[in-house]
Amino acid sequence: MEKGIVIKSTGSWYTVRLPDQQIVLCGIRGKFRIKGIRATNPVAVGDHVGFEWSEDRTTGIITSIDERTNYIIRKSSKLSKEYQLVACNVDVAWLMVSMVLPRTLTPFIDRFLVSAEAYRIPVIILFNKTDLYDEHAMNEMNYLWAIYTSAGYHCMQMSLQTKKGIEEVRSKMKGKINVITGNSGVGKSTLINVLDPTIRLKIGEISDYHQAGKHTTTFSEMFELSSGINIIDTPGIRGFGMI
Incomplete structure (x- = not known):
């Protein structure tokens, strides 16, 4: 075998x-x-x-x-009693959020943190698109930053357009099995492309009507990047069912 x-x-x-x-x-x-x-x-x-x-x-x-050390699951649908396995044996879960385009709601963040905590998965909250934040969005980020850091979570900020924070993210991912999750359109696939341009993942648009991302990643996939990083890209999700 x-x-x-x-x-x-x-x-x-x-x-x-x-x-x-x-x-x-x-x-x-x-x-x-x-x-x-x-x-x-x-x-x-x-x-x-x-x-x-x-x-x-x-x-x-x-x-x-083999026996799993941990796993991330989500509800298959709001009314379903079944769950979908998103990823297993994860060292770090990166929850990508944004205050704009699309705006990540705090219930989404909290539900994911509860789920990850239940299955002993360390989480880093990554605020993306900071180059687009106006004063209100920046104040909102600082408010959430204070709340989640006081709860013991590590927070980071990043801009994939200006490359701000990229090297710090790369350093923390190196040598680990990382999973990236977040709303559709928040920048998960773009981050992988920036970390390793040879991957060339398809990048989605933002819906003008709902200001929400359009799904481009339709299944989970692990990429072994040239910088010694294993990273799992997950389908974008607009909600996260409580476990």
Whole structure:
């Protein structure tokens, strides 16, 4: 049996990276469950799995999942009783927020922090698009900054346009499994492109009507950047269901 880490999940197929960097497309056999949670996807990005090769050794079948150190989940929909695994075995979760275009609401931040705390995942709150903040937006950021730092969370500010804060972010991500989450349009894929321009992820627009981001990342995927960073890009979400 071969071992590897899941770096991409598209529903029924999972991309697995082996220790020698070989990439294998795998399906699953049997049912995998998280105790007490009904998950729509049994395997997630970040999972360490065992698999068996197909007869022609072109694909694989996942037969086992190593015990997870932690995981991030969200509700599949507001009315659903099932959950979706977003990422597993995470060292740091980066919650990207913005005071403008789109504005991140505090209930969204709080729900994510509660979820991450429940599964023992350290969180860094990253305020993006600071180059666009007027005085009101800057005051709002400073107010939230004071609240969350007093609660023990590390906060950082960044501008992907001016490159402010990029090197500090890069330094804190190095050598870790990082997951980036936040509202659609907040800049998750752009950050990955800035950290490693060879990735070239598609970047979404902002809806003029709702001032909300349009989804461009439709599934979670882990990227191994040239600077020694493993980073999981997640689908943009406009709300985060309480666990």
